[in-house]
Amino acid sequence: MNKLNIRKWLFRLLVILSLSVAAYFIIPVSMPLLLAGISAFLLEPLVMFFKRRWKMSRKIAVAVIYILNVILISVICYFSITQMMSQIILVSKQAPYYISKLSDMWLHMQENISKYTEDFPPEVSASLQHTTMDFIKKIEESFLDFFNYSKVSTLFSEIPNLFISLLVYMIALFLFMLDLPKLKQMTYNYLKPNTAQKIKIIINRLKDATVGYMKAHLLVSFIIGGVTLIGLLLIQPKYAITMTIIIWLIDIIPFLGSIIILAPWGLYHLLMGNTAISVKLFILAVILLIIRRVVEPKLMGEHIGLSTLPTLIAMFIGLKLFGIIGLLVGPFVIIFFIALKETGVIKLKFKI
Template identity: 75%
Template sequence: MNRTIARKTIFRTLVIIGLIIAGYFIIPVSVPIILAGITAFLLEPIVMFFKRKWKMSRKIAVAVIYLVSAVFISVMCYFTITQLMSQIISISKQTPYYISKLSDMWLQMQGHISQFTEDFPTEVRTSLQNTTSDFVKKVEESFLSFFNYNKVTSFLAEIPSLFISLLVYMIALFLFMLDLPKLKRIVYKYLKPTTANKMKIITTRLKDAFFGFMKAQVLVSFIIGAVALIGLFIIQPKYAITMAIIIWIIDVIPFLGSIIILAPWGTYHLLMGHTSLAIKLFILATILLIIRRTVEPKVMGAHIGLSPLPTLIAMFVGLQLFGIVGLLIGPFIIILYFALKETGIIKLNFKI
């Protein structure tokens, strides 16, 4: 009996190790397919809604939603790849000009620093000037490195492979959306009834959290767009409506936010010598960032089923561990934990 148990344990251990090794080699090259499966899973409630609301067959509902998704992804790719890359190339070509403007500004700043520190001891004045010089030099090197023309063109050379990955993603997404009920039946066939019920609860919680997250993003983006419109009418009335719409569209996209528009815009005016306008844009960017960081946890917590404090902690810890993507991963891990606890998979009933 003990030998049989030991053999089963060894066999299961070897299977788990084999799956881990296979996943280590297969997952990196299967990212488009995995993302397509996740996207199809998240779009499934919309497919079911279309079927119930308008009495559509699954194929027609999938075709409509897939067409809308394809148009949205195509528009996003157009703006991000063509427009953004062309602007980066243009900036990279003009980098020497911007560096010269930065150097002129530094010379003026150096004169102000010299006047401000003329009464300081010689050692303190020299140390302060050396520190600021090193800082400006590092800023110049970082600017040149980021907007390096060769680096940008080498990135553009990778676009064909990215396009192939996108094509695979789109094809796999359509096939997953069509066959998702069949795939669910195949998976549930190998699960016990209790395990299948727990799996349904967990997936329902995650889907609700995802759509709650998207609702929260849209709501916060409307607040950001309204504040941006008011601020830009005060700062730059000529471009207020256009730029506010752009900021609102960008802010809807998770992890980007309005600062991706206002920071380069303010930097451009700073390099052009429009210091007052640049400072106003930086102040507006700071205000919008503060609004997002204070309002977002409360709104997101209300929509994904968490109170503001756990949401804030999860977003902060996720940001520290996983970077900007952690703002989404953190709350989802908390939701997954509560779902696993609700289904009894995780049991933490103890007292100290």
């Protein structure tokens, strides 16, 4: 390798390192702009659909989609904030009742523990009571730590920053939606025709995978909602419809799940001595978890263009490496790799 090639590779390496360092510091403070760009990219098919279907100019189509998006975000923010404030006021008013209820529940639980362990050896009974006391104490400490003054104050102090970020996001979203074709063309002007074509193929593949992921996730959530409604009609008919709606709304949010509602609900009935209802709720939670872990990889694979096995492997490895967010990132990494291979950017032709 001659000196010219060495200098070229060193220059490229320096550029990559500089961009990586810049991204490390810039991306965290540019999340509203980054999310606005991603949102504009995802909304582009709707803009193009409106242009073709109703023969609109791009500005009018962008304005219509943007207004609908603003209305949707405003409704979500309004109901989220009003519900949060109403729940805070309600909890503050009913705090004495809840404290009294917790005290009664604690006494009732002690009676149940004594009744269930009365035939055990004294050492085992004492050990169980000691373990239970430690568990309750840890729950109490975690509760007090979560709702301490400093954390609540920090949460409320972040609200103005969130509104500013939301305002920047909304303004940037409109500008990105309006100028997206120009930005694409500007980017492609710096690329060779062959490279530009490969980038287009990769972007289209990722776009199709994103739309497929959203469809699959929504379908899984509807399946979870149907099974939840049937299960709760058999377990707690009085609250079946209300709790099904709540569980479905939480389950439709990525990374959350029905277990967040059913586990505390089942634990509450267990502590109150309603063992039968508690066991049924735990069984329902396990069934829903199994459905999500079995059905989700299959539907994800069908909708994002991967077979079930690679999807399951990607989700599992992503979970182990990156936590909850790896469930989403894993399959997209595989799709990105396949797109690079299909376009010839990565060549893996070898035999052992």
